[in-house]
Amino acid sequence: MPELNKNVPSRERRRFPGISSRAYEHPADRSALVSLRKLTGFDKVFKAISGMLPERSLRLLFLSDSVRVSDQQFQHLHDMLRDACYILDLDKVPQMYVKQDPQPNAMCIGMDEPIIVVTTGLVELLDEEEMRAVVGHEVGHALSGHSVYRTIMLFLTNLALALAWIPLGALAIRAIIAALLEWFRKSELSADRAGLLVGQDLEASMRGLMKLAGGNHLHEMNVDAFLQQAEEYDRGGDVRDSVLKILNVLPRSHPFTTIRAAELKKWSESRDYQRIMDGHYPRRDEDKDASARESFRESASSYADTVKNSKDPLLRLVNDIAGGTADIGGKLRDRFNNRGSGGSAPADGSGPADPSPN
Structure with missing residues (x-):
């Protein structure tokens, strides 16, 4: 594999040597990951589970029925992928495949080694800088280890579903799935932040999310109006609307696109983002010393701030x-x-x- 440091991005962007994924992870996502990484014996469980998953079959499927990105195929995606790994200082460049599917989508999967898959619908929808943010998003998933933990958790969830015949089992399983999906949604916000760190172009990230919501009709859309939708959604009508919003989001693995856009813009204006851009961020070699208790405290504080600052009638x-x-x-x-x-x-x-009285 060629040296990563020879792969300089096509335009000048800041690079983040040794950056830990904790730098950009949403507090709720980070607390879950820090806890999993600190579980004693987790590596043994990981190896046992990995042998039960059809990962080799999945790799062969993509190899045989999709197009592997390289310097000979989809070279522009190959360059973006290497750029993203260079900027986030990822040691090994994951394999990427383009899959024929009109539905715009991308994912990062795999246990031993992450695989990034993008659909033709997504490649055709986005321009170069918008696509760069998506590639950075998926590389962020890889750096955080989301592909590993997601695969394990999904496997455990499917295993538990097979045991749902046990009394009260179905109710317990639904609670597990709801908690898992909440984590998934927060991990998507983390990956959006990674995409911004790679692309370093907030407008491109916004455009990409708008296209996912409204298709390739940017001339008909407006960023401010799109973000206004997120504010209106948050404000809602009354408590009935709040309940409906909860029911709508529960089965989803991704937050709604307007919410993602608003959250990303908010983070881009935060002190945390500016500190990263200035070169002040947690390093990967410090991950082993990360405090699970502190991560949980930050997660709880994040949820408390959400409730406190939300305009949603139920949360108010x-x-x-x-x-x-x-x-x-x-x-x-x-x-x-x-x-x-x-x-x-x-x-x-x-x-x-x-x-x-005295």
């Missing part, structure tokens, strides 16, 4: 109830503290306690 209600409960708890605590110190609280629970 949850936030108001939580805030009201905290206020009541604070007043009760103050009341008991005042009594414990010899004071008595006013009947309405507010204001300073009157001094006790």
Whole structure:
């Protein structure tokens, strides 16, 4: 394999030597991955499961019925792939295949070695810079290890489905699948960020997402109006709409495209993104020291911020109830503290306690 450092991107872009995937992973995605990486004996489980999966068959299928990207076939995709691996400092360039399918799609799969697959529908839909963001997205999946953990989790889920006849088994399985899909959706947000780090062109990333939603009709679309849809979706109508949104998203492995666009734009304006672009980011050789507890704390904080800042009616209600409960708890605590110190609280629970008579 040629030296990666000889593969300089076609235009000047920042490179991130030794970057850890933790730099761009969504907090919920990162906490799950850090925990899995720290599980004792996980490597043994991984090897046992990998022998039960039809990965070799899958590789042979793509080799026999798709087009392998190289310097002789789909060379522009080959160059993009090498660029992406160069920028994210991925040691080994994954194999990429183009599969005949009018549906625009891309995926990163595999246990031993990741394989990237893109459909002809996607190749025909996107321009060069939009496609570069997609390739970076898939390389981000590979760097994070999503292809490995997704394959394992999907296998375990399918195995559990076979046992759904056990009493309450179906209900438990649905809960597992719902949690798994929530992780998948967050991992897609992580990979979108990786795509932006590779392409370093927010407009191209936005255009690509808009095309996935509305096809090759950019002259009929507007980025600001597209992002406004995400805000309107978040704001919703009433609690009934909130429930419908939850039901709509539960079976999906990907977030809705307007939401992905809004989340990516928000991250591109964050201090975290700017620090990465300035060269300040966690390194891969520090992954073994990453704290699972800290990752869970960041994940919980991320979900709390989502609830706090959301304009969704149901989430606003949850936030108001939580805030009201905290206020009541604070007043009760103050009341008991005042009594414990010899004071008595006013009947309405507010204001300073009157001094006790001597």
